Amino acid sequence: MATKKAGPAGRFGARYGRKLRTKVNTVEKIQRGKHKCPYCNRSTAKRLSPGIWHCKKCDAKFTGKAYKVGE
Ligand SMILES: [Zn+2]
Numbered sequence: 001m002a003t004k005k006a007g008p009a010g011r012f013g014a015r016y017g018r019k020l021r022t023k024v025n026t027v028e029k030i031q032r033g034k035h036k037c038p039y040c041n042r043s044t045a046k047r048l049s050p051g052i053w054h055c056k057k058c059d060a061k062f063t064g065k066a067y068k069v070g071e
Helices: 007-012 018-032
Strands: 045-049 052-055 061-063
Touching: 007 018, 018 045
Parallel strands: none
Antiparallel strands: 045 052, 052 061
């Protein structure tokens, strides 16, 4: 039942207002995507929990920001 604008915040349906759902979409797309590992420099790091990241290439577990690895 995916709609065009829904994105990750589509689970909220019509609730919580447009602006908030747009913001949630932005953050969640970033946090779930691949991030650059500071050890091997490949974009293979994924978020385990807020601030904790894991690189599947070199198996490094490291801290970063809550929703992305760094600036
Ligand atoms: Zn790595």
